Amino acid sequence: MELAALPVEGRSQALRSAPEGLTEAEAARRRLAHGDNELAPPRRSRPLRTLLAQLTHTLALLLWLGARARRPRIADTAFDARRRYMAVTCAEGGATRDFVKGAPEAVVPLTGAPAPAGLDEAVVAAAERGERVLLLALREAGGPLTCLGLACLHDPTRPEVPAAIAACRRAGVRVVILTGDHPATARDDADGARPLLRARSRHPLEFVTMESRPEPLICGYNVHREADRQAMLAALGLTSIAELFSPIPQEVRLGRELRLPAPHSEWALCRHLRELASRNASTRSHLSFLGGGVYEHHIPAVxxxxxxxxxxxxxxxxxxxxxxxxxxxxxxxxxxxxxxxxxxxxxxxxxxxxxxxxxxxxxxxxxxxxxxxxxxxxxxxxxxxxxxxxxxxxxxxxxxxxxxxxxxxxxxxxxxxxxxxxxxxxxxxxxxxxxxxxxxxxxxxxxxxxxxxxxxxxxxxxxxxxxxxxxxxxxxxxxxxxxxxxxxxxxxxxxxxxxxxxxxxxxxxxxxxxxxxxxxxxxxxxxxxxxxxxxxxxxxxxxxxxxxxxxxxxxxxxxxLASLGERGFRELATQCAAKARYLHERLLAIPGVEPAAIGPFFNEFALRLPCPVPVFLERMLERRVFAGLEMDGNLLVAVTEVRARAELDEAAALFAETIGALRQ
CATH class of the missing domain: 3.40.640.10 (Type I PLP-dependent aspartate aminotransferase-like (Major domain))
Structure with a gap:
């Protein structure tokens, strides 16, 4: 019997009368495949064995939840930025020390090792990405864990950061953002982390600087602690940095600290660099007619x-x-x-x-x-x-x-x-x-x-x-x-x-x-x-x-060349030549502008201006236009395929306006 030739009702009847060897699951799959969604397997009474199995699973789940609730809470958690380790000690596992005042008792590498008992999965996931986030658990003197600090070393908007914060709040832990000891760094860290903690919580947002730490947190480029420096000096048979540099004559030493700006967090530094880059004048921000051997051409994405x-x-x-x-x-x-x-x-x-x-x-x-x-x-x-x-x-x-x-x-x-x-x-x-x-x-x-x-x-x-x-x-x-x-x-x-x-x-x-x-x-x-x-x-x-x-x-x-092909390469060259010819004619219509030479040109031409070329270029740069290059007292203008006709018309108008203003 051909199922495809039957209407829905016929297909349903055919499936109901399937061979004896067809299982119920296979029959249901065929019914769905042929559009008979109204049919469902006949409801049967569940056997007693299935009910007992479900009851057993439920009891096991309740016992597991009770055992988890009785696990020891974390007493101290620390992170060693040099080795990418998370240090964990538990309240029932012996004496602990405040991380602010000293080193942790035990160091356990999270990567490749079992997660410490009692550490929430979200916190573990964040800690394993130590290059992205730093977790510090601070223990108040004589009391249980009440404060878990989270210092964002990189982008605070990464998903593991709010996940770790949420885990802390679920555990009833106060969230404290550790910031740099410099006021500017502390402000940047606070600004970067504050949007993450706008959700309502009975635990208010707090910021703590690391000024109270006798030894600042080591991360980034500053990788050597004082103990490390002393160990290296001892290996060299020296007692101080001054002794190390004693062979350098005093007259060639700087004699003072470098005059560097205040430190920034990474996201603040990126923002600062983007601001500096925005001050540059480039072909992305200016209309360019520069040539002289190097030209602005479109580069296919391939x-x-x-x-x-x-x-x-x-x-x-x-x-x-x-x-x-x-x-x-x-x-x-x-x-x-x-x-x-x-x-x-x-x-x-x-x-x-x-x-x-x-x-x-x-x-x-x-x-x-x-x-x-x-x-x-x-x-x-x-x-x-x-x-x-x-x-x-x-x-x-x-x-x-x-x-x-x-x-x-x-x-x-x-x-x-x-x-x-x-x-x-x-x-x-x-x-x-x-x-x-x-x-x-x-x-x-x-x-x-x-x-x-x-x-x-x-x-x-x-x-x-x-x-x-x-x-x-x-x-x-x-x-x-x-x-x-x-x-x-x-x-x-x-x-x-x-x-x-x-x-x-x-x-x-x-x-x-x-x-x-x-x-x-x-x-x-x-x-x-x-x-x-x-x-x-x-x-x-x-x-x-x-x-x-x-x-x-x-x-x-x-x-x-392969992406353009012979035809595309010829079309590109044709556009360069045609657009250069168009702008050349528009600029020669400006009073006082003459060609520097009458020979044939391709996409670049030289003009004599009725005004000093350096002054003209400076005025055009103020109007966000690279008008060309000075070449032997002439203005050399290059045009490529990336310039649209509207841009050429705009440039011609700016040329005329600027030259007219300089001639007065």
Whole structure:
């Protein structure tokens, strides 16, 4: 018989006529499964055996409650913050001492040991979390336990704290909050604990400071008691701290206590730190148009989610491939993605940042050509020029700068030709440059080929989504600042250096390469296939003295690019360029504002203002706007995809208003 084809009444009748072997429980389960909720098992008279069993259980429960009521009450409970122990002695277990006046009689570790008899379960649960709450039972002289103190070491709103308070009140125990001996600490502790005790009780709320204790409670960073200090001094054969520091000359000693603010409880300290952080001006509180090599881009949540997993949360070099296939796989994909973007075959697994990558590429060109002269555009970021000069100075390499066309802001090919009057290893060209102008890479590559020099291009990685890869238009080496690829601003670091080169230059490349190999079973695997540092080879054969890499940041970049995909990356770059063009046109409509250069730009542009740029930036900061950077007397403005059109309109209005006020 098909039960599903019957109405409810039919299903009920069918279930009632179930086979003989079907148990009552199974029949009830089937009735509920088929919607026959009105049926219930037939009521039967309970057998005498069941009634006797229930009566026995009831008597056992009453006997257990009576025995529990006769248990000895806690006479003294203390907590040793150094060892995370709860010390318990009972009223019927011998003499006890007041915890305020001395140490407890017995020390019993709660973790891994049976709970002391008579200690309420809620109190035990709170005590076992000693890092969260501190319980102290204080015994009045000559009398039973009448006071249980609870001092909140951390967050007083944790659930075990009110549970412990409730347990104390159920036992008829007065609740006392122990606070610090400093007035400010006592006030903070009282403010933090008072909301927990608003419930009505016949026991009023009390606060007791620890000033009466001859030795303050040891917790937090102050972990040594006077007895501990004396024991350590005795082990050293000394008698005092002064004797310990006697070798230090008096003239270099401070001679006074440190001028530090009053101590705070943890929640008060957190509140204070949040208040201090709120005074900072950041991209979360201000409208930002800052650029200059580091940019505010949206980072998909998946980047933080994946890279924060404990398997990947490391920057350690994967020297052991048998244990590091996951990290090596991500770094390998990073190299492949950056190879596609730069148009060059070889990409190392990362360097420190864009500036050091550019300098390493310059030395790489010197090693490949045997020349000790480097040419660079005068419109490379000033800070990057400093890094380049510092790298080359110690190696005896001359750095000369090539002038740019003052009208277009781009490289002047004739100036580059003149600079090659003396042989040079490479020419470093940054695009976009310090004015935001996109350089003419094919023209620079043609000049470099004439003089058998390498073209070293430092570029903004976001523009590679829309423009031809530098490797396809003549670049031999490409470096990038990888911060825009999924790395937060973080007050300037840590960052990521990208370095790619033609295959013929691989032997001169610094850092490490991840490549495909075969394991002992002939299966494909990944490993570090090239490491030319002085840790792996002799110093004279090393290609670089860089001692580490940015593997974790490279993983972030790989996950960022993978999450966007080719289409999303192109859309992001398009938004950057379109929004920069829109704001550029709005700002040029302001009287007195002119472009600093007329060459093409991507998402960053330079303006000449009719007022001093530092004063203008200060006024805009007062209006909670990072208006840009001063660059050679001009205002450099950067726009990314995170800026909405309403924000661009608001910024344009503030620009016009501030410039108008300064011109008067």
């Amino acid at each position: 980047v933080d989610s994946l890279t924060s997993s404990e398997e990947l949360l490391t920057a350690y070099t994967p020297y052991q491939p048998e244990l590091s296939q996951g990290v090596l796989q991500i770094l390998f994909e990073y190299q492949r993605m950056l190879s596609l973007l730069t148009g060059l075959r070889v990409v190392n697994s990362s360097l420190y940042d864009g500036a050091t990558a550019m300098a390493e590429a310059a030395w790489m060109a010197c090693a490949a050509t045997g020349r000790r002269r480097v040419l660079a555009s005068s419109h490379v970021w000033p800070e990057w020029r400093s890094v380049l000069e510092l790298y080359m100075r110690g190696r005896g390499v001359e750095v000369a700068y090539v002038a740019e066309d003052p009208v277009s802001g781009r490289l002047d090919p004739r100036s580059l030709q003149e600079s090659f009057a003396r042989p040079a290893a490479t020419f470093i060209l940054q695009t976009p440059n310090s004015l935001g102008i996109l350089e003419d890479l094919p023209a620079a590559a043609a000049v470099c080929r004439q003089h058998e020099a390498l073209l070293n291009v430092s570029c903004y990685p976001m523009m590679l989504a829309l423009l031809k890869p530098p490797g396809e238009v003549g670049a031999d080496i490409v470096t990038c600042e990888g911060q825009p690829l999924g790395l937060p601003l973080s007050a300037g670091g840590p960052s990521l250096g990208v370095l790619a080169c033609a295959k013929r230059l691989r032997a001169f490349m610094p850092g490490r390469l991840v490549g495909e190999v075969r394991d002992i079973h002939g299966q494909p695997a990944l490993a570090l296939i090239m490491e030319r540092r002085e840790q792996q080879v002799s110093r004279e054969k090393a290609t670089s003295n860089i001692c580490s890499n940015q593997a974790h940041q490279a993983m972030r970049a790989a996950i960022y």
